[in-house]
Amino acid sequence: MISVIGAGPAGCYYASKEKGDVHIFEEHASVGNPIACTGILTDSVLQFTDIPKDLIISKINKFKMVAPNGKSLYVDLNKTNMVLHRAKFDQFVLQKALDNGAKLHLNEKFLGYRQNGTAYKLKTSKKTYDSEMIIGADGPHSAVAKAAGIYGKRKFVKGYQARCKVKDLEEGVTEVHLNLGEFSWVVPEDDKIARIGVIGVDDEKLKADYKKLIGNSEVLEDQSGIIPLYNPRQKIKKGNIFLLGDAATHVKASTYGGIIYGMIAGDYLAKNKGTFVSNINKKLSKDLWISLKMRNMMNAMNEKQANELIDIFEKKRNNKILSEYDRNFPSKFIVQLLMKEAKLWKLGFKIFANRALGK
Ligand SMILES: Cc1cc2nc3c(=O)[nH]c(=O)nc-3n(C[C@H](O)[C@H](O)[C@H](O)COP(=O)(O)OP(=O)(O)OC[C@H]3O[C@@H](n4cnc5c(N)ncnc54)[C@H](O)[C@@H]3O)c2cc1C
Numbered sequence: 001m002i003s004v005i006g007a008g009p010a011g012c013y014y015a016s017k018e019k020g021d022v023h024i025f026e027e028h029a030s031v032g033n034p035i036a037c038t039g040i041l042t043d044s045v046l047q048f049t050d051i052p053k054d055l056i057i058s059k060i061n062k063f064k065m066v067a068p069n070g071k072s073l074y075v076d077l078n079k080t081n082m083v084l085h086r087a088k089f090d091q092f093v094l095q096k097a098l099d100n101g102a103k104l105h106l107n108e109k110f111l112g113y114r115q116n117g118t119a120y121k122l123k124t125s126k127k128t129y130d131s132e133m134i135i136g137a138d139g140p141h142s143a144v145a146k147a148a149g150i151y152g153k154r155k156f157v158k159g160y161q162a163r164c165k166v167k168d169l170e171e172g173v174t175e176v177h178l179n180l181g182e183f184s185w186v187v188p189e190d191d192k193i194a195r196i197g198v199i200g201v202d203d204e205k206l207k208a209d210y211k212k213l214i215g216n217s218e219v220l221e222d223q224s225g226i227i228p229l230y231n232p233r234q235k236i237k238k239g240n241i242f243l244l245g246d247a248a249t250h251v252k253a254s255t256y257g258g259i260i261y262g263m264i265a266g267d268y269l270a271k272n273k274g275t276f277v278s279n280i281n282k283k284l285s286k287d288l289w290i291s292l293k294m295r296n297m298m299n300a301m302n303e304k305q306a307n308e309l310i311d312i313f314e315k316k317r318n319n320k321i322l323s324e325y326d327r328n329f330p331s332k333f334i335v336q337l338l339m340k341e342a343k344l345w346k347l348g349f350k351i352f353a354n355r356a357l358g359k
Helices: 009-017 043-047 086-099 143-148 204-214 259-271 273-300 303-314 316-324 334-340 342-356
Strands: 002-005 022-025 056-066 072-084 103-105 110-116 119-124 128-131 133-136 156-165 173-177 183-188 193-200 218-222 225-228 241-243
Touching: 002 009, 002 128, 009 022, 009 086, 009 259, 022 086, 043 072, 043 259, 056 183, 072 086, 072 303, 072 316, 086 103, 110 143, 133 143, 143 241, 156 204, 183 204, 193 204, 259 273, 303 316
Parallel strands: 002 022, 002 133, 022 103, 056 173, 133 241
Antiparallel strands: 056 072, 110 119, 119 128, 156 193, 156 218, 156 225, 173 183, 183 193
């Protein structure tokens, strides 16, 4: 028996590919709820799964970046992004797992395990099971990672988000404000409703930024949640215990998306558990690491520099690079951008200098 803890996209995607006797344990009474996600994905998800039309709430074909001085810039996306119904998406991936023969245990919480040779006695809120493998796909505060002693020193950010009724929405355009939180967004579902959110270290400033972003909009549903910061030293395997998705801190820190990385890692694990760690190190860690460095840089940027960044991206050739790049894989575009734009080097240098001088 292979025990997958957590019926999120990482665990269910893995279970949809694994050939063994897979059991998925989910502590909630249903899969996909409560929602704590914007559900925006690039088309790189299509390498892993089809996305039925009824899962797609809207499509995004432009980003509008707003500088602290109010100046804004549009980036046309070469390939549209999809805004998904997150709960339905999770249930869709779960169905693929069930079609592959996985069994689902709802309302059953993982509590811990005891080593039994190379296998495990798995303890849940209902029973004890003999299990050869345990997959921790149980989100940011992974109980599996804790039980295995590989939780590490985790840091978290808070994502405040709500579905809101908004006036004057631009359909198909995601608005990103560079001076609110570490990262903030207004993602329209249609011309009246948007998912509005802001991410950062959970403090009074973040709460104030969130209030500012929501403004007079009517809040329909709170969808806030916690996101782990990628830890390059995070252990993701111990014996026959493996971590996937948020449980492994595999979230890109540049825009705090994690769905696709959980699916990629699930795919590697199902294909070959022996090469799982090396595949993650070779193929995923570089982009996660670059995203983390991009995030550190953006966090160190002052308002003047954020205004400068908009000016740099206003240039046609730089704007074109942004239009074409898939933000899940920054390693593919960052070199191009740095090679073409000396001003970015200068700006980066200024940001680091300011940080070093404590300005
Ligand atoms: C506000 C916000 C907006 C976001 N927007 C995006 C976005 O637009 N795009 C994107 O790609 N990512 C986004 N993310 C991140 C994304 O939601 C996560 O990266 C993704 O859900 C991780 O999937 P996962 O399967 O690893 O974990 P999860 O989706 O967290 O699933 C873990 C599952 O494990 C279950 N579980 C936990 N503990 C136990 C236990 N002890 N026993 C049994 N079950 C357990 C949980 O109930 C849950 O169902 C956002 C996050 C937030 C907070």
